Amino acid sequence: MNNKKIRVAIIGLGRLGAIHAKNVAEQNNDFDLIAVCAAEEQLKWAKTQLGISATYTDYRKMIDEEQLDAVFIVGPTALHPEMTIYALNAGLHVFCEKPLGVDLQSVNEMVQTIHSHPKQIFQSGFMRRFDSSYLYAKKMVENGEIGKIIYIRGYGIDPLSGIESFTKFATASDSGGIFLDMNIHDIDLVRWFTGHEPVRTWALANNIAAPELEKINEYETGVAQLEMDDGVIATLVGGRHAAHGYQVELEIMGSNGWIRIGEHPEKNLVTLFTNKGVVRPVVQDFVERFSQAFIDEIKAFAANIKNKTQPEATVEDGLKALKIAKACQKSVDTNQIVDIKL
Amino acid sequence: MNNKKIRVAIIGLGRLGAIHAKNVAEQNNDFDLIAVCAAEEQLKWAKTQLGISATYTDYRKMIDEEQLDAVFIVGPTALHPEMTIYALNAGLHVFCEKPLGVDLQSVNEMVQTIHSHPKQIFQSGFMRRFDSSYLYAKKMVENGEIGKIIYIRGYGIDPLSGIESFTKFATASDSGGIFLDMNIHDIDLVRWFTGHEPVRTWALANNIAAPELEKINEYETGVAQLEMDDGVIATLVGGRHAAHGYQVELEIMGSNGWIRIGEHPEKNLVTLFTNKGVVRPVVQDFVERFSQAFIDEIKAFAANIKNKTQPEATVEDGLKALKIAKACQKSVDTNQIVDIKL
Amino acid sequence: MNNKKIRVAIIGLGRLGAIHAKNVAEQNNDFDLIAVCAAEEQLKWAKTQLGISATYTDYRKMIDEEQLDAVFIVGPTALHPEMTIYALNAGLHVFCEKPLGVDLQSVNEMVQTIHSHPKQIFQSGFMRRFDSSYLYAKKMVENGEIGKIIYIRGYGIDPLSGIESFTKFATASDSGGIFLDMNIHDIDLVRWFTGHEPVRTWALANNIAAPELEKINEYETGVAQLEMDDGVIATLVGGRHAAHGYQVELEIMGSNGWIRIGEHPEKNLVTLFTNKGVVRPVVQDFVERFSQAFIDEIKAFAANIKNKTQPEATVEDGLKALKIAKACQKSVDTNQIVDIKL
Amino acid sequence: MNNKKIRVAIIGLGRLGAIHAKNVAEQNNDFDLIAVCAAEEQLKWAKTQLGISATYTDYRKMIDEEQLDAVFIVGPTALHPEMTIYALNAGLHVFCEKPLGVDLQSVNEMVQTIHSHPKQIFQSGFMRRFDSSYLYAKKMVENGEIGKIIYIRGYGIDPLSGIESFTKFATASDSGGIFLDMNIHDIDLVRWFTGHEPVRTWALANNIAAPELEKINEYETGVAQLEMDDGVIATLVGGRHAAHGYQVELEIMGSNGWIRIGEHPEKNLVTLFTNKGVVRPVVQDFVERFSQAFIDEIKAFAANIKNKTQPEATVEDGLKALKIAKACQKSVDTNQIVDIKL
Structure with a gap:
């Protein structure tokens, strides 16, 4: 060492x-x-x-x-x-x-x-694959503990408190659209957990929570339904309106059990009993949510360099996630089902 | 009295x-x-x-x-x-x-x-409108406590333990299909909470958890994405595979907060700390989940008779829910987006 | 019927x-x-x-x-x-x-x-014995699912919002003291679950949350530690300061698992995601917490009359609970360990 | 750096x-x-x-x-x-x-x-003071967010799976007794959060879950009630029988709110929905629970050396915690209330 x-x-x-x-x-x-x-x-x-x-x-x-x-x-x-x-x-x-x-x-x-x-070595920043909660879930799925995957749901929703800075950023730059900006990791997780590819999508989007985004051709919330090549169904929700914090949630419904990761994005092990009710404080952004995963992914990068091993997530994984996000965006833009070519 | x-x-x-x-x-x-x-x-x-x-x-x-x-x-x-x-x-x-x-x-x-x-008086059995959790949520929404509705997600998923008896039933009778059988109440809730109508749907279904249902032209799981007339987006999931019990869940994402009803379908106020982990026992079927709502809806029926008032949920509500469920089913059957005519 | x-x-x-x-x-x-x-x-x-x-x-x-x-x-x-x-x-x-x-x-x-x-028939209002959560726990204990009881902890804590009306009431009447007023049901539960009697207690009390109670010789919070005749240990906490609502909680530690009842006194199946965090609304008083138990105990009273059966909880149970509460109070008053004679 | x-x-x-x-x-x-x-x-x-x-x-x-x-x-x-x-x-x-x-x-x-x-620099291993959950709670208390402390409850309970290795260890060595072995950190936390000292204790202990410990003069479970010099009351529970994992829990009841830390010792952000119910996997030992705190305390040690600052937790804190643990043990041994001299 x-x-x-x-x-x-x-x-x-x-x-x-x-x-x-x-x-x-x-x-x-x-x-x-x-x-x-x-x-x-x-x-x-x-x-x-x-x-x-x-x-x-x-x-x-x-x-x-x-x-x-x-x-x-x-x-x-x-x-x-x-x-x-x-x-x-x-x-x-x-x-x-x-x-x-x-x-x-x-x-x-x-x-x-x-x-x-x-x-x-080429490694891309799919840090969620290093997060202990996803790793725990992945192992359960691989061990067959929830049976076969039926349906998968991924949320990538930023805190409402960040909407102003997003508006500035998106006015100046190309965010890539709601699905590329908010769900690229969810798309990777859907592919990682199922081991399959989406073939079609129908996506919708709205600006109910942030009408000001209309002017800069952005959507606040997007929802995409995907059909996978083996019949599994997926839903992705991207948004920037979470009043409580940073909600990155993944649900995997299996034929013999379900897993939810980040259902409540608890900040720590504290529970409060106050005049607000029984409250769990929650993480406020990706920095907080994935602080350890950021540390672990660079350790893995070092290990890959030392051991001359390429990372599990390849550049093709990155490319496919990008294409899928773009297909979802195209579905919103064309108001039609879009076939996904990978 | x-x-x-x-x-x-x-x-x-x-x-x-x-x-x-x-x-x-x-x-x-x-x-x-x-x-x-x-x-x-x-x-x-x-x-x-x-x-x-x-x-x-x-x-x-x-x-x-x-x-x-x-x-x-x-x-x-x-x-x-x-x-x-x-x-x-x-x-x-x-x-x-x-x-x-x-x-x-x-x-x-x-x-x-x-x-x-x-x-x-004609009253139909939309008992969920009498459930204290939905009523609590409805009041919050009406009071503007979560802002404007952006997205709504409804799950109606039966316990895996009932799949055999469903198979027998559906072999003998017309279940009406997964959305009519499992999501008719969710459809009513989406309309009740949003006050709006769906205009289009794309639905998918599979039998990954119960291949035996193919033979009788049934689906174990169905997922429908709906576009509402005001831009709100909805997802419905119907299924019959829940290993843990009876999952009827509704999520309402608002521009200023979210509500989830039945996220964990807790049976009571008991928490167990055993070698299985920290466990909340959950309800096993609609009888258990809605026992009080069934009592309350007939009280309301009596009150309607005595006071000569028609129930809030009209026969048109029933008719529209039926048409929406059938549109979802048609989308699965035709593999296309279906326009919903109410 | x-x-x-x-x-x-x-x-x-x-x-x-x-x-x-x-x-x-x-x-x-x-x-x-x-x-x-x-x-x-x-x-x-x-x-x-x-x-x-x-x-x-x-x-x-x-x-x-x-x-x-x-x-x-x-x-x-x-x-x-x-x-x-x-x-x-x-x-x-x-x-x-x-x-x-x-x-x-x-x-x-x-x-x-x-x-x-x-x-x-003589039946006293031990309604908690009719509450579905306690009944569920009792059955688990009887079935040996948590092994032998080691330790038991009971909280009976009223909402802070009621402190003014309590002060008026206690100024005019004899409340019986913190343990009689707040923990009589907890004492019954300790006896009911363990099947054993306490033999000694050391109790403490304070008015940190409500100094005004000093004047009327009342305590806001009381804590009693009890030694049971078989070595089991118990802690009772009575209070009137809960900012969040009405906390009636029972913990039963067994040699093979623990049960907590009412750990979070959830009002319904609603979870809120707001700028307060992830929040469960909670019950505000005994009326709300035990509404169904009040209905069920009078059904049982009717059944006892019809079937000529005396209730499980006898007048002796009531008498012993009273004596135990008084022993805890005496320990506070004398600042010593008190032997409990039943 | x-x-x-x-x-x-x-x-x-x-x-x-x-x-x-x-x-x-x-x-x-x-x-x-x-x-x-x-x-x-x-x-x-x-x-x-x-x-x-x-x-x-x-x-x-x-x-x-x-x-x-x-x-x-x-x-x-x-x-x-x-x-x-x-x-x-x-x-x-x-x-x-x-x-x-x-x-x-x-x-x-x-x-x-x-x-x-x-x-x-002399620094002792009070790593809990570096745990993010305790730090979060400490800040809330210091900011007056829960008012004045009334009651505090600390659990230090090891997993049942470790009882055999403990028995071997305690046969060969002097564990110091249940309170010294299991609650020394809880004692430190009580002192740290309240800023006050205990003056008297009455403690009980039993071997209901592990009768074999009698032979080696150890107790499986111990419970101590403490009176603090300002009237605050505390309960400590030490044990070695937790079927679900490693339960280190601290409850702080304040006059305007409560905090619980580690109420459910969640291992990660995963929730499982299986035939066991709705389950949160939990940490299994102190290594897992305090992994980050162990990292952070040595960073703080390095910073203390570089900055020539002594740690917040002094050797006196360690000495007092030791004396308090020994007083609890003495109370069990003498079957009496023990005055605590610090």
Whole structure:
């Protein structure tokens, strides 16, 4: 375990980038965080808080100048493909956040480059696969404890408190739409748990909770029903209106039992008995909900590099999730059932 | 309160008929149970357990011979229309179980007859509208406590333990299909809570949990996605595979809060800490889940008769729920989105 | 079942008296409510709401003049003994609320009178023994499903919202002290579940939540630890400060599992997801918590009369519970361990 | 943060020692794990799993020969004092597991030595103070959100599955008794939350669940009632019989609300709906329940060393908890109320 450390850099110090940076620096003994690349105003934080002196605003320069083994790509989604391609061509292992990108053409190039560097690790940020609750459920399903899967329901619903900042973000950038933005992980979970692919979808969306989103061509809530290739049925709900917090919930109905993960997104083991009733405090965002999974996925990345193993979730998994999210969006836009081609 | 009692008879002493009979006889002071009409083998029970001497196997004869004010119709669904028509024409108030019938033609006749007897009470068995949990939720919604409704999800899932008896029943009779059999109440709840009508549906169904149902043209699980006329989205899940018990669940997502009713169908206030984990025992069937609602709906029927008020849930509500269930079924059968005409 | 009805009267139309009156009149077919005796201002309610014309302010007069089979005694606790004695001597069956009385001398007389009328039913209002949650737990314990009882914990805690009215009441009357007022049912449950008697207790009490109670020699919270004759240990907590509602909770630790009853006193099957967190609404008082048990205990009283069977909970059970509550109070008053003589 | 690492060794590689060793080596960037001292058979694990080459069976030799800044003492409780004294005299910072020791004389020496080295950090393993649930509750209490504390209840109950190994352990060693072994942390929490000291206790104990413990002078379950110096009342329950898992629960009743921590010791966010009912899987032992707290307490130890700050929980806190546990035990042994001298 106390072998030579993996020399690593991070591109992007936004909310999630900062989490990865802190986890690499403080919660993990596998990596040496050598350099960061981010917007000028974020670099100060890296210097003072993490003690990183090698800071860049140009990721190419950083990759060229530093002696790196691997890189974490947490920049704008649209840039994931070019950053990944540059890093792979420079011989680095790549951890790239989700989703792979926004337009399929550049993502396809990215995928080809990944395939042409089979000895380098490429891992994408499907952190939910490292969450202890999903892992517990996965094992139960694999052990046949709930029989055959019949129906699966995934919710990805952001707290209402974030709607303003989302509106700003979506005004400036392409969010990719409600399903890409909110349900990409749910789509991955549906595929991971069932081991099957969706073939058709009918999706609906509305802005009842946030009429202001109409102007920027966004939906607050989207609901997609999917038919899987083996007859399993799925429902995805994406939204940004949860008054109580951050609701990421997955229900798996089996022929001999059901599992719900995150039914109540409890923050801790505290129960309150107050004039509000009997209350469980709940998590407020993905940072809180998946704090440990973010730590565990980078441990797994280090292990993959050391053991020369590719991660279970491949780039194809990322590509398919992207295509499925886009098919749901297309169904909303066309008001029709959409066949899903993977 | 201690006025003259309402003279009443019951047609049908199956599972639900027996519940109504016992409730009328033992849990209510408004009615005198004068006579029953049922299959020969069930009459003995009425004599010995309820002390009813006036027993019939022909409902027409009973209505003709006894001096009745009202009748409870709990016979086979297909006979609901003719029984209702006969009773109304004989001047009786009618409480008729759900659904109104199976074929639309006879139901339409039934509806016309009801309309031509406006002074007689006609009440159908939407007992969920009398359940304290739904009433509590309804009041919250009406008070605006969860804002505007965005999405609504209704589950009607029978216990796995009943699948054999269902198979026998459905082999012999027309169940009406998964949505009519399992979700008619959920459809009523969606309409009741939203105050709006569905306009389109896409439904899917499978027999993963009960392949034997293929032979008798039934589905074990059905899932319907509905678009409401105001943009609200709904999901209905009907099934017969719940390993834990009887799951009737309704979720109402509002722009300022959510309500779930029956998320865990707790049987009582007991929590167990055993080698199985921390366990809440749950209700096993509709009899247990809605025992109090069955008592309360007949109290309301008596009050309607005494006060000459028609029930909130009208025959049109019953008719529309029937049409919506049939539209869902048609979507499964045709594999297409179906427009709903009400 | 449709036999001759039991002619019954009620003495006392306070909060609980009114509940019994309504249940007798509306939720039960066994009794004819013939007459009521109460304070003048309460009689109007009985006339208009229940249609009772035979109303009295003198219970002796009512018992003498009406042709009664049985009587419900829901008057002031201090009068329970004399009322019971008078009714028994008049040949009536008696249902008497808890506790039996406040001073042991009159209660002892009452007990002797009960013993000298063995053919008349005497039932006291241990309604918890009719609550479905306790019955479910009792059966589990009897079936050995949690092994041998090790420890038992009972909470009887009133809502904070009632503290003002309690203060008024306790200023005017003798509440009997925190343990008699709040834990008499818990004491009965400890005895009922374990089948054993407490032999010693050490009790503490404080007024941290309600310093104003000092002036009237009352305690807001009391905690008693009891040693049972077989080594089982018990803790009783009585209080009047619950911000969330009415917490009546019983925990039974067994050598092979635990049971908690009323851990969260859920009002219904509703779960709320709001900006307060994930919330279960809870019951607010004993009326709400035990509404069904109040109905069921009077059904059992009718059945006992018809079947000439004495209730499971005897007058000795009532007497012992009273003595135990007084021993706990004495421990607080003397600041010492108290030996319990039953 | 990326300063020079703290050179550290660990004494003891039992269950908890191995956890600390792994956490130091893998979950933390503050320490360099230089050496370990343990029984011969445990050293192999340290070599192969942690890559530690400097291994010892004599802790004095290790402290003398290695260039250490700090040491983790996780050896047998009885040796905590002499190990601490040796390490402090050698100039090291000390993290010592709970409890401080078993006999008061050697603990008093230990305390004196700690006081005579005020510039060296001494931290004891009150890891619960680092658990996010307790921290959340502590903040609520400090913010006055539940008003004034009235009553506090702490459970420390080990899983039934561990009773055999406990029996072996307690046959060979002095466990210190049920309260010292199971409730030392609960005692600390009572003091931490209330900010007050207990003045008297009456404790009871039994072996109903494990009669075999009689032979070795141990109790399976102990219950202590405590009177605090400000009138607050507390109940402690220690046991080793939990069929469902590891129940560490704390209830804090306040004059304006209650908090329960660990009411149901949920393992994760999974809810199961199976033929067992609705089930929450639960944690099985302290390793699982406090895994994050063990990580966080050593981070805090590192921060204390770097910042030259003594931990919030002082050695006096450890000493008082020890004395209180012993007073509870004495009450069981003498069958009397015991005054607590701190």
